[in-house]
Amino acid sequence: MxxxxxxxxxxxxxxxxxxxxxxxxxVIKSGDTSSISAGTYGIMTFGVFCWFIYGVLIPNFPMIIxxxxxxxxxxxxxxxxxxxxxxxxx
Numbered sequence: 001m002x003x004x005x006x007x008x009x010x011x012x013x014x015x016x017x018x019x020x021x022x023x024x025x026x027v028i029k030s031g032d033t034s035s036i037s038a039g040t041y042g043i044m045t046f047g048v049f050c051w052f053i054y055g056v057l058i059p060n061f062p063m064i065i066x067x068x069x070x071x072x073x074x075x076x077x078x079x080x081x082x083x084x085x086x087x088x089x090x
Contacts, residue, residue: 003021006061006062009060009063010064010065010066011059011060011061012030012066013062013063013065013066013067013069014065014069015067015071016066016070017065017066017067017069020070020072020073020074021073023036023073023077024072024073024074024076024077025073027076027077027080027081028052028076028080031080031084033077033081034084034086036077036081037081038078038082038085041074041077041078041081042078042082044074045071045074045075045078048070048071048074049067049071049089050065051063051067052064052067052068054072055067
């Protein structure tokens with residue numbers, strides 16, 4: 001039985017992508033982003049987007065799937081964080 005290294009990529013990618021969902025869920029339910037750095041989430045979301053594009057270009061399906069999934073909750077947290085910063089300044 002041969003070991004398929006792509007399984008490691010899928011497993012690692014799914015774990016890291018799913019790790020973003022609890023934070024996004026908490027932010028969506030509470031609306032509280034006061035303890036979240038919008039700068040950090042901005043950099044992270046941009047980095048995830050770049051990894052997604054890189055995966056598309058090479059093409060590497062574990063990278064595409066993991067980073068595509070991860071973009072969803074990261075973008076949501078970033079959007080709500082930025083929105084809250086602008087709303088609180090008005």
